[in-house]
Amino acid sequence: MPPRRSPMLPGHTCLRARAAVSTSGGVIDIFLKTLPFFALIALGFAAVRARIFPQDATIYLTRFVFYFALSAMLFRFTASLSIADIWEPQTAGAYLFGCVIVYALATAVGMARRQGTEVTAVEAQCAVIGNTGFLGVPMLTLLLGPAAIAPILLILSIDLFIFSSLIVILITGSRDGRMSRGVLRTIGVGLLKNPMIVSMACGLSWSASGAPMPVPLDDFVTLLGNAATPGALFAIGASLASKSTERLSVAGWLSFCKLVLHPACVALGALVLFDVDTYDAGVIISAAALPVAGNVFMLAQHYGVAPQRVSASILISTLFSILTVSLVIGWVTML
Template sequence: MQGVFEGFATIGAIIALGVLLAQLGVLDLAGQQVLSRLSFFVASPALMVTVLGRADVTSVLSKNLVATAAGVLVCGVLYLLAARLVWHHPPAETTIGTLSATYVNAGNLGLPIAAYVLGDAALVAPTLLMQLLVLQPVALAVLDNAVSARRFSWVRAFSRPLTNPLTLGSLLGLALAVTGVSLPMAVQDPLELVGGMAVPSMLIAYGISLRLGPRPGHGTSAVEIGFITVLKLVVQPAAAYGVARLVLGLDGTALLAVTVLAALPTAQNIFVHATRYGRGVVLARDSIFVTTVLSVPAIALVAALLG
């Protein structure tokens, strides 16, 4: 369990740094915007190129991916129904809420947990690739069209993800992994340096928001945050476990990996997306905060029961 607590301690320390910088007046809400935009347009695409370029793409077709996708689908459908029938959210806010309920922190938390708890960092690859190449591009297409003043166009809906820096970085990284091509060191090294800014930028911006924005639990519905939390930490791992165990026949480390990774908290980059498009910012922030805190006992419980 050391890897679980090390991963959360790292995240907590960087978020605390953001809170401290805001408290001292070193960075303000304008600085938060700069950090978010830097991460969205520059650092995160570079990170996707370097991370996906080294990934084992054959793992995308594994049973782990099917079980992971099942958990995402169940939670996504449940939230979409609630957003439409209960909270009556417009499309952009519904998209941010759906991501908050389904998109796990597979990068800066899933990787250390896979390496230290599950014993193989490659186990996070199916989740990471599915989110980057399927869930994220679809969500960004909806957000792009939702905030546009022009009439909806299917051509624009399918073409806009290809102009999104995160999607382009993901596709380039996948192309490198499929072809086995390695970038020249003169390109690879700068990309890795720039990509290294992505996660710290996200977390520091999130910490600034915690200090200067509305306090967690203020500015959005506590009931909706609670619903998202239950979907994220209970329903998603339960659905992934059920499909993996009962339908696909997984057991041992493979079953543990699917369930633990499905119980990860909401990813910090959902806050970046919400900030970038100006929709559902407080909803994303509070979902990240609550699920991150409560996922510690949730993941520990899963590991204890299945490990």
């Protein structure tokens, strides 16, 4: 599965040699490569359970990663890319196709259980939004090579702009009975304040300017960005330590949607319906196999809509993704 594009990312010139996953190693080899990522998650989980790392500190660690370390990593990545490198209509169409199919299915199942619009919207969000920022960016870039960052950023943009906005519209619209300018203003302000969006916009602007990256700035964002991977994975595990396992039947269904149906539908879109480059298809299928994102829980908790259900879905999907992600990546590397 040779990559179609290979942007020269600062500090990642040796990744291709390290990250290229050979088909000869099979799923076992890929599992061993993903194991350190999940081991860091387990370490965060164990640290909180053993009371070595206080649960309250998880909030501040997550903020550090979200506002600083991950933002530095995304800025460094996008500073060597253009919008044309990221925006691929066929790739975006294939990913959106898979999301819409699974979102509609989860919505139909939720409505069949006679749930309200708010709860159904949260469940549908669990079914299609993966942990792309904290887990997908570092892990898939390492496993599939630096060229994976462009399609990963495309997926991240779609999740942030389309689906994060959609859940706010559905919940607030259901409560108010109509759409208002206030809702649109809230969505717009939220997007403008999102550090991932801001850092990507700044990186793309820098790239468009054609200005060389000063060595001190490059060293600074590299040093800060390198903290994103261990910090994010430890924070994921620490946050899981407080997750409940209520509504296991629903959480199991939503985890199945996210880990199995979502990558399967994205694969259908990428490999059959849309003319997607083979490498990009492998990346977006792998990204679709990621477990439920933590920001879904943040939204559910903020609006007071089924947070325990989302919590259980994150816990179960993350646990089973240790195996399913390896299987999916093993399959896409043989395309």
